[in-house]
Structure formats: structure tokens, C-alpha cells
Amino acid sequence: MPHGVLAEMTAKTAAKSASAPAGAAKVSDYYGCNVFGLETMKLLLPKETFRKVQEAVDAGTRLDPESANAVASAMKTWAIQKGATHYCHWFQPLTGATAEKHDAFIDPTGTGGVVESFTGQMLAQAEPDASSFPSGGLRATFEARGYTAWDPTSPAFILETAGGSTLCVPTCFISYTGHALDTKTPLLRSIEALNKAALGILKYFDGDARKVFSTLGAEQEYFLVDAEYYKARPDLLLAGRTLFGAPSPKGQQLEDHYFGSIKDRVFAFMTDFEAEAYKLGIPLKTRHNEVAPHQFECAPVFEEANVAVDHNQLVMDVMRRVAARHGLAALLYEKPFAGVNGSGKHNNWSLGTDTGKNLLSPGATPQENLQFLIVLVSVIKAVHDHGLLLRASIASSGNDHRLGANEAPPAIMSVFLGEQLTNVLNDLEKGVTTKQLDPMWIPFGIDKIPPVLKDNTDRNRTSPFAFTGNKFEFRAVGASFNNAIPVTTLNTIVAGSLIETKRQIDAAMAGGKPFKEAATEVLRKLYKQSKSVCFEGNNYSEEWVKEAKRRGLPNEKTTPAALKGFALKSSVEIFAGLGVLTEEESRSRHHILLEKYAKDIDIEAKLVAEMTTTLFVPAAVDYQGRLAGALAAQKAAGAKSPSTAALLKRVAARVEAALKGAAALEAERAAAEAIEDAEKRAFAYCEKVKPHFSRIRAEVDALELEMPSAEWPVPKYREMLFLM
Numbered sequence: 001m002p003h004g005v006l007a008e009m010t011a012k013t014a015a016k017s018a019s020a021p022a023g024a025a026k027v028s029d030y031y032g033c034n035v036f037g038l039e040t041m042k043l044l045l046p047k048e049t050f051r052k053v054q055e056a057v058d059a060g061t062r063l064d065p066e067s068a069n070a071v072a073s074a075m076k077t078w079a080i081q082k083g084a085t086h087y088c089h090w091f092q093p094l095t096g097a098t099a100e101k102h103d104a105f106i107d108p109t110g111t112g113g114v115v116e117s118f119t120g121q122m123l124a125q126a127e128p129d130a131s132s133f134p135s136g137g138l139r140a141t142f143e144a145r146g147y148t149a150w151d152p153t154s155p156a157f158i159l160e161t162a163g164g165s166t167l168c169v170p171t172c173f174i175s176y177t178g179h180a181l182d183t184k185t186p187l188l189r190s191i192e193a194l195n196k197a198a199l200g201i202l203k204y205f206d207g208d209a210r211k212v213f214s215t216l217g218a219e220q221e222y223f224l225v226d227a228e229y230y231k232a233r234p235d236l237l238l239a240g241r242t243l244f245g246a247p248s249p250k251g252q253q254l255e256d257h258y259f260g261s262i263k264d265r266v267f268a269f270m271t272d273f274e275a276e277a278y279k280l281g282i283p284l285k286t287r288h289n290e291v292a293p294h295q296f297e298c299a300p301v302f303e304e305a306n307v308a309v310d311h312n313q314l315v316m317d318v319m320r321r322v323a324a325r326h327g328l329a330a331l332l333y334e335k336p337f338a339g340v341n342g343s344g345k346h347n348n349w350s351l352g353t354d355t356g357k358n359l360l361s362p363g364a365t366p367q368e369n370l371q372f373l374i375v376l377v378s379v380i381k382a383v384h385d386h387g388l389l390l391r392a393s394i395a396s397s398g399n400d401h402r403l404g405a406n407e408a409p410p411a412i413m414s415v416f417l418g419e420q421l422t423n424v425l426n427d428l429e430k431g432v433t434t435k436q437l438d439p440m441w442i443p444f445g446i447d448k449i450p451p452v453l454k455d456n457t458d459r460n461r462t463s464p465f466a467f468t469g470n471k472f473e474f475r476a477v478g479a480s481f482n483n484a485i486p487v488t489t490l491n492t493i494v495a496g497s498l499i500e501t502k503r504q505i506d507a508a509m510a511g512g513k514p515f516k517e518a519a520t521e522v523l524r525k526l527y528k529q530s531k532s533v534c535f536e537g538n539n540y541s542e543e544w545v546k547e548a549k550r551r552g553l554p555n556e557k558t559t560p561a562a563l564k565g566f567a568l569k570s571s572v573e574i575f576a577g578l579g580v581l582t583e584e585e586s587r588s589r590h591h592i593l594l595e596k597y598a599k600d601i602d603i604e605a606k607l608v609a610e611m612t613t614t615l616f617v618p619a620a621v622d623y624q625g626r627l628a629g630a631l632a633a634q635k636a637a638g639a640k641s642p643s644t645a646a647l648l649k650r651v652a653a654r655v656e657a658a659l660k661g662a663a664a665l666e667a668e669r670a671a672a673e674a675i676e677d678a679e680k681r682a683f684a685y686c687e688k689v690k691p692h693f694s695r696i697r698a699e700v701d702a703l704e705l706e707m708p709s710a711e712w713p714v715p716k717y718r719e720m721l722f723l724m
């Protein structure tokens with residue numbers, strides 16, 4: 001397919017210069033140059049105003065109107081100097097994407113001219129029409145008002161695009177009735193809940209921490225394909241994934257892509273993309289080839305979770321834009337290609353303090369580090385008690401293709417701790433003191449190379465939630481996700497768990513036990529109650545699925561079933577109890593995600609039917625005609641070929657089956673669409689509509705393998721995954 005594209009591609013390969021500003025010799029010369037962060041504010045704001053901003057950021061309080069005016073004025077001057085003509089409140093509605101409504105700085109003078117204006121009020125609050133965003137019933141259509149409110153804890157930034165520059169102010173998005181219509185509002189609430197809960201634990205220990213926050217380092221996987229191929233595939237373009245495609249003879253079986261040398265064209269994209277990210281103050285650190293062909297990963301240095309979530313949203317946005325500049329398409333869908341690995345987003349999550357401590361850092365002797373053990377056991381308990389909710393927080397039609405497909409952790413939420421910590425906790429449970437752990441050294445067996453110090457934990461790449469030394473890696477998150485949802489969930493369930501741990505310790509102490517004894521006793525009990533969620537083995541194995549079932553751990557493989565996690569009484573209660581989501585907000589989220597699922601599958605269903613009838617069948621029917629002609633010619637020449645006759649029969653049969661399949665699919669889709677109830681509708685799409693896809697695909701993929709390559713109407717896997 002698209003012949004001639006190759007030549008064009010080679011021309012495009014000529015590396016474009018990276019987007020670093022002219023004159024910058026190194027990254028530190030321009031890092032964060034498009035961010036109105038604390039450093040910039042310190043330079044541009046009066047001392048007193050700066051102090052107030054810092055205070056407001058620290059305490060999460062509102063800035064007084066006068067200071068807000070001063071900040072807005074400095075921001076405007078700074079942004080205009082950088083070429084911005086417009087500003088926008090940048091927010092994250094429940095679509096999973098980001099939203100922006102641009103307003104020009106201009107304000108008519110009344111005498112025919114304009115002045116640039118941007119006030120504290122414009123910075124602090126705006127009122128975009130909310131009626132076209134999902135609200136899950138939170139907002140009646142007649143009450144369309146929605147408000148965006150400045151989040152001073154995430155810095156404003158300038159988004160530079162080919163068309164111009166825009167000042168973006170990160171904001172929360174709420175309805176007229178005060179309900180959260182976005183992902184940031186609950187995230188901020190969960191950060192505050194976690195802060196309070198963790199500070200409660202820290203009170204037992206001497207320390208001067210005044211604040212605890214969650215940290216997040218989001219590793220982002222993605223695919224790159226040539227944009228010409230992307231545009232020629234309606235399924236990639238509209239659904240983000242290929243709904244058809246025979247496997248390429250070579251896929252990932254040679255294991256030669258992971259960490260392989262990076263192709264020039266990809267390298268040019270990466271450096272350009274990184275430069276754009278650096279301008280936005282996103283600390284991208286790592287880049288490498290991933291397992292599947294044309295699959296890659298980038299990872300930033302971790303940051304405070306709210307900023308890290310915003311940055312990850314920006315990473316995805318900037319990645320798509322920069323890819324387009326390079327004639328490429330960045331695919332963030334969880335499973336764009338069947339038969340090769342899909343893409344995830346590994347959420348490295350931990351708890352940090354304003355004094356620079358990591359509460360999940362075990363230290364040299366974890367058995368003595370009671371504070372660490374309290375946090376650790378509380379996290380385990382949280383995952384144990386809210387496994388289905390955690391699963392719900394990463395549920396989507398895209399992620400359903402990954403979880404449990406032998407490339408990503410299964411849909412069973414379990415915790416990996418590593419041998420050392422497992423021993424420590426088992427000893428704690430038994431009431432014995434773990435003997436001093438030797439630092440473990442791995443010798444290379446070669447004199448000249450010194451041994452390396454083993455990490456506290458081995459890696460378990462198959463666990464959905466693995467302890468990795470001083471943080472947990474939530475590996476089951478899908479590549480296209482807004483991280484706010486899983487992080488909010490984690491923060492909330494851990495906050496709830498920390499509060500419960502403290503309650504029990506306090507109760508034991510009230511009974512006269514000294515702290516250490518009380519805490520040890522409570523931890524022993526909590527670990528015993530929740531250790532069934534701990535699993536050290538191969539999470540991809542069939543045995544684990546059986547074992548998990550025996551242990552009573554939920555294993556919901558499909559989104560509609562997993563989303564029930566949001567509706568559980570325990571979920572609604574913990575969100576409401578900690579002030580993260582009201583009962584109504586929880587219900588609305590469940591509803592929105594069910595609808596999103598149904599709509600995703602609906603789009604795919606229409607694509608499967610349309611591509612079958614308008615692309616593949618016409619090509620195959622043409623081919624049938626030619627085969628029939630060839631058969632007649634063979635007969636006339638007295639050289640009948642039974643194989644050609646058999647081929648024609650097979651093609652005819654597949655065309656027939658594909659057309660029938662498309663008709664059956666469309667009937668089933670229409671029936672599902674007509675179902676009133678959102679949950680029933682989602683289940684119908686999942687159980688009745690989706691199964692048609694693979695049946696039709698089998699016919700079409702078989703046709704692809706029997707028809708002339710040059711006549712196949714869309715780019716093939718072997719082209720998309722290997723030509724660049």
C-alpha cells in the first residue's frame with residue numbers, strides 16, 4: 001500500500017533540528033522557559049506578593065484579590081513577551097482529554113483601539129459553558145453553567161504551536177452546584193486527604209514534616225507510525241487501534257526491539273519532543289525502544305502528583321503534535337496492534353514529605369523502621385480492601401485488551417513485595433525479629449568488575465502493583481489514561497487505610513499499651529487480614545488466576561464488570577467519607593465511564609462494518625472477478641488449475657461470511673444502542689456486539705493473506721510496524 005510513500009518518507013527522515021530555542025547551548029539554559037513557575041514569579045513579582053503566592057500554594061488556600069491582580073498582571077506581561085496573544089483555562093473534563101477555551105488578551109478601549117488586559121479575576125475564575133461535557137447526570141442540561149478555578153499548585157505555561165502561543169492556566173472544573181466535573185478537583189481533594197491521614201501517622205514519630213504528598217513518576221509507552229499509513233487506516237484514525245490486520249511474519253518474536261538502537265527518524269522526533277517538554281518544565285529523563293516494533297517509552301523524573309498528572313497530560317499532547325511535525329503519528333491507545341504488546345503507563349507512586357523524606361523508603365533495616373512498616377502495611381490493606389475499585393480506576397475498552405493478555409498484569413489486583421520485605425512481614429506476623437539483613441551483593445564472577453549491590457526488591461514485571469525499593473509501581477494503567485483517576489483512587493484508599501491503622505493503634509494505646517507494642521500488634525493483625533492480596537509469583541500464569549479465585553480476589557476482565565468497583569458501598573463510602581467524591585459524584589463517574597465504554601465499542605462496531613463493506617469486500621470482489629476470468633482463460637487454454645478454482649471458492653466464501661458478519665454486527669449494534677439503562681447498554685456492547693469483531697476480522701485477515709498485496713486497500717502490519 002501507499003506506494004511512493006517510501007520515497008516521501010525517506011525525504012522526511014532528514015532530521016529536523018530539535019525545538020530548543022536558538023542560542024541555548026544546553027537544556028538547563030532553557031528548561032522551564034515557558035513556565036510561569038515559582039522561579040519566574042520570584043523574579044517578576046513584588047516580594048510581598050511572591051510570599052503570599054508561596055503561602056497560598058503551600059497551604060492550598062485562595063489568594064487575596066489584590067495579589068491575584070498582581071500575579072495576573074505579571075503573567076500577562078511575561079506571556080505577551082513570549083508571543084502569547086490568548087490565554088485559556090486549561091482543564092481536564094471527564095472525557096479523559098484536556099480542554100481549553102482561548103480568549104484573546106484584547107479589551108476594546110471604546111475609542112476604536114484595544115489594550116491587552118488580564119486581571120486577577122480572569123486568572124482566578126472563568127465560566128465556560130459546561131453543557132457539552134460529560135456530567136453523568138450531575139448537571140441538568142438547562143443548568144449549563146460550569147466554572148473553572150485556578151489551581152495555583154500547578155504552574156501556568158505557554159503552549160507553543162505552529163499557529164501561535166497561548167497562555168494556559170491549569171484549573172479545576174466544577175458545576176454551578178459545586179460538583180466536580182473534572183479529574184483535577186477530586187485529585188486535589190485526595191492529595192489533601194492523604195496529607196492529613198499521613199500526618200496523623202507521623203505524629204507518632206519525632207520529625208518536623210508539615211506536609212505529606214503523593215509523588216508520581218509516569219512512564220509512558222507509545223507507538224509511532226508513519227502519518228501516511230495512519231491516515232490511510234480509518235480504524236487507527238477514529239478508534240486509535242487497528243480493527244483488522246493479518247500479523248506481520250516478523251513481529252516481536254526475535255526480541256530485538258527492546259532497548260535496541262533508535263532509528264534516526266525516531267531519534268529526531270524524540271529530541272524534538274523532549275525539547276518541547278523541557279520548555280514546559282517537564283523533566284523527561286529516560287527514552288528507549290520498547291518490546292513491540294515501533295513501540296517506545298519515555299519517563300520523567302517523578303514530581304508531586306498533581307503537577308505530574310498535568311505534565312503527563314501535556315506529554316501526551318505535545319507528543320502528538322511533535323510527531324505530526326515529523327510526518328509521524330503517535331499512538332497512545334492501549335492496544336493499537338493485535339499480536340504485539342500494547343502500551344501502558346506505569347505509575348510509580350510514593351509518599352514524600354516537605355522535609356524531603358520518602359515514607360516508603362525502608363532504610364537499611366526495615367524491620368526496625370516502624371514508620372515505614374505502618375505505611376507499607378496500610379498500603380497493602382488498602383489494595384486488599386479496595387481491589388475492585390483500583391481495577392475500576394484503570395478500566396477502559398482499550399485496557400481490556402492488555403490486562404491478562406500475557407503482556408500486562410492481569411485484571412487481578414495484587415501486591416508484590418519482594419523476598420526481603422515478605423520475610424520481614426512474615427516474621428512480624430509470627431512475632432519473631434528478623435535477623436540483620438546483609439546487604440546483598442551480586443558478584444559478576446569476574447575479578448575486574450566489582451559486584452553490584454542488589455536492590456531491596458527484585459523486579460517482578462508481571463505484578464500490577466509492585467514495590468520497587470522505595471515506591472510502588474502501578475503497572476496496570478493504560479497508556480492513554482488520565483493518571484488523575486488511578487492516583488486519586490490510590491491516594492484515597494491509602495488515606496482511608498492510614499486513618500484506620502491509626503485508629504486501631506490509638507485504641508490499643510488507650511488500653512494501656514506503649515506505642516511500639518500497640519503498633520506492632522496492629523500491624524500484625526492488619527497484615528494477617530490483608531496478606532491474601534500479596535503475590536510473589538508469575539502473575540501471567542494460569543495457576544495465579546486459579547489461586548486468586550481461591551483467595552477470593554476479584555478478577556473482572558471487562559470494563560462494564562470492573563466499573564462496578566465504583567458502585568460498591570465501600571467505594572462510595574470511602575470517597576465520600578474523605579471528601580474526595582460525594583455520593584452523587586461517584587455515581588456520575590460510574591455512569592460516564594459506562595457511557596464512554598459503550599460509545600467506544602459503538603464507534604468500533606461502525607468501523608468494522610463500514611471497513612468490511614466499503615474497503616475489503618469491494619477489493620475481494622474485484623479479485624474474485626479477475627480470478628474467474630483467469631479460470632476461464634485457463635480452461636480455454638486447456639490448462640485448468642484446481643488450485644486457482646479452490647482459491648476463488650475460498651475468497652468467495654470469505655466475502656460471503658464477512659458480509660453476513662457485518663450485517664449481523666450492525667443488527668446487534670443497533671439493538672445495544674437502543675438500550676436505555678447505561679449499565680445494561682455497556683454490557684450489551686461488551687457481550688453481544690464485541691464478539692462479532694473477531695469473527696469478521698478472521699475472514700478479512702484471511703483474505704489479506706490470500707489477495708495481492710498491492711491491492712490491499714489499507715496499509716499492512718508489516719508496513720506500519722517496520723517501515724519508517
Ligand code: ADP
Nearest residue numbers: 215216217218286299300301302348349350471
Ligand atoms: P523502570 O526500570 O521501572 O522502567 P524507569 O527508570 O523507566 O524505571 O522509571 C522509574 C520511574 O519511577 C521514574 O519516573 C522515576 O522518577 C520514578 N520514581 C523514582 N522514585 C520515585 C518516588 N519516590 N515516587 C514516585 N516516583 C518515583
Ligand code: MG
Nearest residue numbers: 219286297299
Ligand atoms: Mg521504564
